[in-house]
Amino acid sequence: MKNKIVKWIDHRFPLTSFVKHELTGYPTPRNLSYWWNFGFLAGFVLVLQVATGIFLAMHYKADIALSFDSIQHIMRDVNYGWLLRFMHSTGASAFFLVIYIHMARTLYYGSYRAPRELMWWTGQGLLLMLMATAFMGYLLPWGQMSFWGATVITNLFRATPYFGDQIVVWLRGDYTVGDATLTRFFALHYLFPFLIIGGVVVHLVALHTVRSSNPSGIDLADKDNIPFHPYFTSKDFYGLGIFLIVYCIFVFFFPNLLIEPANNIPANPMQTPTHIVPEWYFLPFYAVLRAVPNLVGGVVAMGLSVMVFAFMPYLDRSRIPGGARYRPWYRAMFFLFAVDMLVLGYVGYVPPSNQTIVVGQAATFLYFALFALLPFASKKEEQWLIKRGLPPEVKALMAGEAREISKFPHRRRSGDKP
């Protein structure tokens, strides 16, 4: 029963067919676990950040003489300004938490493998934009940690060959972080989320081309797919409820836990805080930066530690489906990597001492060693698993996958010869 307006639109725009194709009828693997909820949650947090951010921008003043005061104005005088501000500041952490879980799921189940490389790479681009947005947003309250964090990080661009000093001045708009830096960071902090939305659209178009991966690690036969709506809309909304409970506990009861005390002191270029730390979501990469004694080396290592994920489709050469599920070596490497991230996060947090520097260097070495070993380990593991005899369920999965590949030759597996 279509009403007249929908009919009128359908003559001019593929509304009904789009909704049917991409939402109500979109075939989704029925075996997705709750780990597949986090992409939807990331989209939700993005909308939440944009919505609260727009209202905060109505009351915020990007001027070094006024910005700290304007945050206090929002916190004290604006109706529910404290709620907007705490939702936004907690939302940043929530965004990273959700994205890191989303990435961990991709790594665990091998969802980055062919034909989903472009999904993984657009995701990597989105991660970079998210990091840039969070970093620039952190300057806006103009507290001590805002100022010194921005000073330390923009300073890293000094490592650029030949033009280092000029690039730092160009980024800051001044010789030091100042009013020019604040106004441009504000402008870009407002712009980037819309670029991210554009990137998310590309990410989703790619997703709807290759379809969701699933815990089995192979593309399921049609009978194992179910329509996105109502099955996954209901599942995503239930997951959203759980997420919102956790998020609201932080927003209403522990909002200051994620704000450094030093950021409640207005920026003072004459007084360096005893200990400059980034937000928790940058700590592991910050630890990699500090683990290398040389500035250029540190910056390169840090950049590589973020970008190295992009190489995963080539580093992982195993053809065993299901990611870490059926691959004991890869599973061990995954958990070792997760623990290594925690260690790096801790090392990034504490002030450097003789012990933590050594621990940080060892953890950094392990970080890159795991990626470097993966091409050999994954191939050896595959041979070992096949020699030992695969469990019948995995054999069935691989046979099913082979049938699919003969039908759709472009569905190449990672590790297959082109």
Added chain:
Amino acid sequence: MKKYITLLALCCSAIPVWAVEAPLENIRVDTGTAAVKRGADTLMDVCHGCHTLKYIRYSDLASLGIDKKKIDDWRGVQSLDAPLTGQMSDDAAMQTFGKLPPDLSLMAKAREGGANYVYSYLIGYYNAAEGMTGNHIFPETKMPDVLGISGAADEAQRTEIQGKAREVVSFLYWAADPHEEERHRLGYCVIAYLFVLTTLLYFVKARIWSRLK
């Protein structure tokens, strides 16, 4: 990730070990209006001579329920909407202390340890050599021992001064985040609502998925 959060929580609790010179006293901040009001009395009496509270207005004190006459005494000729600026000029402060006394509006949130830091600092004074006082928590402080804990004659007087310090901390805690009580009240409602909603969403999901098989 759960591990990460736990680890982060552990890191946060580990801060005081290296951030300050001496271990902090742990106090439970009394957020009751009575304590906050008594803290305001002490603060206006003892601290406001040198320190500003520029994000707090006299009208905010009135909405706390502090006696109107008392507020009129404090503000003198200033308007009720004026912020609690200091009574000491910057020049005079520079001459006396060599630095400007910090604004106190956010003090309860601006140090590692928060309210515990402020309390420990206020009662952290001791008698050093040559009639000077020192401070265990912040040795470089230029502030004199305004509450007089270092000169306390006996345990009773000490307890009284500690009580005063607690009340000042109660006031500063309120001043740093005046909407906290409102936030908690709203938080309970929101989370209760979300629990009901999520439970219902779970049953919706279970019902829809039961069609399969």
